[in-house]
Amino acid sequence: MNTATAKWHQSPYVAEIVAISQYAIKAILKIVIGGAIASSMIKGDGFHNLADIVPAAIVMFGIWIKRRKWKGYPFQLKEVESVLTLAIGALLGFTGFKIGWGSLLGCISLMPAVDTFIRNAIPLPVHEAVHINAKLLWPLVGLMGGSAIVSLVVARFQIHVGKVSGDAALTADGKETMTDGSVELVGLLGVILVQRFHIAAAEYILGFVVMGFVLHTAWEIFKPSLDAILKRSLGDDVEADLRTAALAVHGVEATGTLFTFRVGRTTAVCLMTVVTRLDANRHAFLRFALQRVIEKRLLEVEDAREVEIRIDFEEPPENPHRSVYACEVVDGRLRIVSDLDDATHVLICDLRQDDTGRSRFRSEILLTDPLEFAKERKVQTIVLHRPDPADPLPEGEADLTYEAATSSDPELELGVPLFPH
Amino acid sequence: MIRVINDSNRTQPGRMASSYAAWLGKALDSTSQTTDSDTTIFVSHLPVAEATKACPPGAHLLLSLQEDGHRQSAQKNPICLPFGSRRSYKFAAPLAFRLAKQLGVGIVAVHTTYRKNGLSSETPEDHFTPETQESLKLLRQMAAEFGVPLTLDVQMASEIPGFVVRAAIIADCGLIVMERGRVLYGSNAELVAAGTPIPILIVNNDGKAAQ
Numbered sequence: 001m002n003t004a005t006a007k008w009h010q011s012p013y014v015a016e017i018v019a020i021s022q023y024a025i026k027a028i029l030k031i032v033i034g035g036a037i038a039s040s041m042i043k044g045d046g047f048h049n050l051a052d053i054v055p056a057a058i059v060m061f062g063i064w065i066k067r068r069k070w071k072g073y074p075f076q077l078k079e080v081e082s083v084l085t086l087a088i089g090a091l092l093g094f095t096g097f098k099i100g101w102g103s104l105l106g107c108i109s110l111m112p113a114v115d116t117f118i119r120n121a122i123p124l125p126v127h128e129a130v131h132i133n134a135k136l137l138w139p140l141v142g143l144m145g146g147s148a149i150v151s152l153v154v155a156r157f158q159i160h161v162g163k164v165s166g167d168a169a170l171t172a173d174g175k176e177t178m179t180d181g182s183v184e185l186v187g188l189l190g191v192i193l194v195q196r197f198h199i200a201a202a203e204y205i206l207g208f209v210v211m212g213f214v215l216h217t218a219w220e221i222f223k224p225s226l227d228a229i230l231k232r233s234l235g236d237d238v239e240a241d242l243r244t245a246a247l248a249v250h251g252v253e254a255t256g257t258l259f260t261f262r263v264g265r266t267t268a269v270c271l272m273t274v275v276t277r278l279d280a281n282r283h284a285f286l287r288f289a290l291q292r293v294i295e296k297r298l299l300e301v302e303d304a305r306e307v308e309i310r311i312d313f314e315e316p317p318e319n320p321h322r323s324v325y326a327c328e329v330v331d332g333r334l335r336i337v338s339d340l341d342d343a344t345h346v347l348i349c350d351l352r353q354d355d356t357g358r359s360r361f362r363s364e365i366l367l368t369d370p371l372e373f374a375k376e377r378k379v380q381t382i383v384l385h386r387p388d389p390a391d392p393l394p395e396g397e398a399d400l401t402y403e404a405a406t407s408s409d410p411e412l413e414l415g416v417p418l419f420p421h
Numbered sequence: 422m423i424r425v426i427n428d429s430n431r432t433q434p435g436r437m438a439s440s441y442a443a444w445l446g447k448a449l450d451s452t453s454q455t456t457d458s459d460t461t462i463f464v465s466h467l468p469v470a471e472a473t474k475a476c477p478p479g480a481h482l483l484l485s486l487q488e489d490g491h492r493q494s495a496q497k498n499p500i501c502l503p504f505g506s507r508r509s510y511k512f513a514a515p516l517a518f519r520l521a522k523q524l525g526v527g528i529v530a531v532h533t534t535y536r537k538n539g540l541s542s543e544t545p546e547d548h549f550t551p552e553t554q555e556s557l558k559l560l561r562q563m564a565a566e567f568g569v570p571l572t573l574d575v576q577m578a579s580e581i582p583g584f585v586v587r588a589a590i591i592a593d594c595g596l597i598v599m600e601r602g603r604v605l606y607g608s609n610a611e612l613v614a615a616g617t618p619i620p621i622l623i624v625n626n627d628g629k630a631a632q
Contacts, residue, residue: 097428250488250595251618277434277487278618286618351433362574416470 015161016060078264082228084169089222096214103207104290151181168265172221203368234260245293321351323381427464438466441485483558483622498595499527512626517598518567527570531588535576545575582612597621
């Protein structure tokens with residue numbers, strides 16, 4: 001998406017400014033109110049919101065960087081996005097484990113005997129349960145609940161804009177904001193259940209649920225970025241489709257090496273070698289035809305919005321073909337025979353791969369059985385005289401076929417003068 | 422009846438041209454029973470100048486371009502027919518429609534037109550000359566007579582050979598059918614033949630070839 005022409009509500013910069021603003025406002029409110037009511041929990045959450053401004057600012061900077069052209073970087077700096085989303089995924093994963101650890105400590109603290117036993121074996125951090133003044137419960141619910149709802153709304157906005165603009169880092173940051181909101185809501189629910197209904201373990205059980213949700217989101221963000229940085233291929237099915245599409249293009253004899261990977265989240269790259277016998281004059285249009293079909297398939301890859309395609313051409317490997325004309329000598333000249341049993345001489349023809357020169361011919365006296373000769377000399381085709389092309393030829397075998405020569409004169413048949421026999 | 426012949430297969434490319442000719446002959450149900458009024462297509466793997474010399478008199482020249490027929494038998498690709506004024510496709514169009522009918526494929530008629538002075542329309546058909554509009558009408562009639570689907574691709578492009586090849590590629594055509602032109606060298610047909618990766622049938626327009 002061209003951010004210059006995007007509507008304001010689809011601009012990734014606006015989305016991140018909104019995110020940063022809500023973090024700043026929440027931080028100020030929580031720190032001030034938390035200080036006023038001596039609530040370390042609220043103050044701590046306020047500082048947490050303050051810290052969240054940093055990754056949001058980095059994401060905004062990353063979006064700006066990846067859109068610029070940088071000399072010496074053919075793929076620009078799109079991979080910065082993968083690095084940022086990798087970091088966000090890692091951070092989120094750490095947050096998830098931290099929540100789970102806190103919940104585990106909390107659960108253990110509810111069983112004093114178990115708690116003592118474990119602490120005698122391994123040193124554990126001190127777990128401090130949250131105690132809230134009953135009079136402040138509902139104002140706290142209002143503040144934290146409102147904060148959570150704002151987080152969820154802003155998160156939806158970030159994710160929506162990230163998908164529209166193709167900025168994976170923005171989408172990832174939105175998911176991170178969403179987990180923040182979810183953690184706040186669930187934490188709040190836990191506090192209500194504990195304070196109002198005296199369900200001591202509720203907070204910690206909900207903590208495990210949140211941990212699962214956060215870790216799942218972290219993996220969703222982390223894995224694709226890791227794949228992009230490690231240049232994982234786009235998948236066997238994509239590569240199979242690309243080869244099939246290329247083989248359907250006129251002039252393509254075979255496909256050679258094929259590499260596919262992503263740069264950033266939205267750029268799909270294909271490097272392909274194509275085997276063709278067509279001369280260089282035709283390569284321009286052959287490349288045009290191949291790029292069309294490859295681009296179409298690459299844009300079907302999830303999240304792909306841009307493609308980079310490089311096609312190299314190579315000639316087919318040497319594939320020598322040896323034909324042998326079964327001949328006899330009549331009046332001092334070679335003549336192609338109709339029946340293999342009548343052959344006393346063979347005219348061996350090694351076909352050229354191209355038209356740059358004549359195929360090589362040489363004649364030899366046939367000293368063994370013709371089929372033995374053919375096997376020994378790796379002959380692929382035996383040519384017999386058939387004045388009427390409709391006359392049947394002998395049945396061939398796996399590596400040996402028969403062809404018809406309409407003229408018994410090999411010079412007429414081959415169209416080239418031969419050395420006299 | 423359409424009769425398919427090919428040149429010597431004494432090189433690997435030649436063998437591929439023979440294979441292509443064999444596929445085309447079979448697809449057109451060619452037999453060895455020939456008559457004087459048969460349309461003859463000469464399949465060659467050689468460059469256009471050499472192939473033209475090798476082409477028997479009265480035959481149309483098909484440059485198979487390293488195709489061996491296997492691709493065509495798997496795909497039903499339409500035939501590309503560039504058209505302009507009447508004389509540019511007088512012999513090519515009937516042969517193209519006959520081939521399309523027998524192969525069971527459609528025709529993609531392509532044309533480039535210049536922009537008419539003072540006409541602001543972006544629709545290429547609005548810039549057709551009366552002659553070209555007449556040509557299009559005739560092509561539609563031919564399509565109806567032969568029962569062959571006809572698709573039109575018209576652009577305002579200044580370069581004809583490049584446009585023809587790109588249009589054929591975009592339409593996934595399997596064959597381009599063009600008339601030779603009034604000159605052998607430098608004609609649009611030769612320029613297209615020099616660059617196209619798609620086989621091209623250069624139709625003999627000296628009036629001697631059977632249609």
